[in-house]
Amino acid sequence: MLSPHPPDAGSPVAADRGGDVSVGVLAVQGDVREHIRTIASLGARAVPVRRPGELAALDGLIIPGGESTAMDRLTRSFGLADPLRERIAAGLPVYGSCAGMIMLSDVIADPSLDRHGDPQRSLGGIDMVVRRNAFGRQRESFETDLAFAGLSGAGSVAGEAPVRAVFIRAPWVEKVGRGVQILAQVAAADTPPAGPVEGGPGAGSDRSPGAEPIGAGRPERVARIVAVRSGNLLATSFHPEITGERRVHELFIRMIRGEA
Numbered sequence: 151m152l153s154p155h156p157p158d159a160g161s162p163v164a165a166d167r168g169g170d171v172s173v174g175v176l177a178v179q180g181d182v183r184e185h186i187r188t189i190a191s192l193g194a195r196a197v198p199v200r201r202p203g204e205l206a207a208l209d210g211l212i213i214p215g216g217e218s219t220a221m222d223r224l225t226r227s228f229g230l231a232d233p234l235r236e237r238i239a240a241g242l243p244v245y246g247s248c249a250g251m252i253m254l255s256d257v258i259a260d261p262s263l264d265r266h267g268d269p270q271r272s273l274g275g276i277d278m279v280v281r282r283n284a285f286g287r288q289r290e291s292f293e294t295d296l297a298f299a300g301l302s303g304a305g306s307v308a309g310e311a312p313v314r315a316v317f318i319r320a321p322w323v324e325k326v327g328r329g330v331q332i333l334a335q336v337a338a339a340d341t342p343p344a345g346p347v348e349g350g351p352g353a354g355s356d357r358s359p360g361a362e363p364i365g366a367g368r369p370e371r372v373a374r375i376v377a378v379r380s381g382n383l384l385a386t387s388f389h390p391e392i393t394g395e396r397r398v399h400e401l402f403i404r405m406i407r408g409e410a
């Protein structure tokens with residue numbers, strides 16, 4: 151379990167101090183190994199999690215990228231969904247990448263339906279609306295450099311090297327509630343590939359404070375939110391774990407320690 155630390159906010163995570171935190175990686179589906187490798191490379195203990203009983207010993211949890219529909223189905227059938235919701239509500243630090251971001255959203259704009267017509271469910275925790283596969287066919291998978299706020303603990307992107315971000319059939323965040331901090335945005339199409347479900351949670355304007363038009367001559371492109379933080383919860387649309395980028399995981403470890 152997490153031991154108390156002297157308040158040294160902003161200091162880099164040193165490998166020899168990282169072993170004091172246990173970071174679970176939800177291991178029902180998705181790119182579990184890459185997160186385990188990244189966490190272990192930072193010196194923290196990385197633990198694959200498949201059973202409800204494994205949650206108690208964790209200081210933090212990562213929900214990996216993969217397929218949110220399958221993750222929803224499997225977490226429910228493994229009896230993990232409700233215990234996870236309880237731990238999230240009790241303040242467990244959780245980082246979700248891509249499908250993990252979808253799992254942490256309070257509302258999925260375009261949930262898939264099972265054969266009974268029941269929509270996929272998220273675990274929730276972050277007051278936001280997320281749209282799955284939002285970047286559309288042509289840009290289904292792409293890489294770009296992003297300005298990402300707060301990586302050094304300074305709370306701004308000034309002087310911060312950009313994050314190399316890989317997006318794979320990634321979601322974007324359409325709306326955030328109060329208390330949700332926007333950490334990174336990317337220029338993308340104004341219109342999502344499929345319209346919002348009529349009358350559904352995603353219906354109506356999808357313009358959030360982050361969706362401002364970019365450039366006078368290119369009104370068709372807006373800034374889409376791709377990284378957020380809300381209290382102890384962190385989510386990115388992209389996969390830092392597959393590019394060798396470790397600063398997002400470092401930020402998460404500092405959040406677990408109460409240093410960020």
Ligand SMILES: NC(=O)CC[C@H](N)C(=O)O
Binds near residue numbers: 216217218321
């Ligand atoms: N790389 C990813 O995690 C893709 C997410 C996937 N499109 C989903 O809906 O869950």
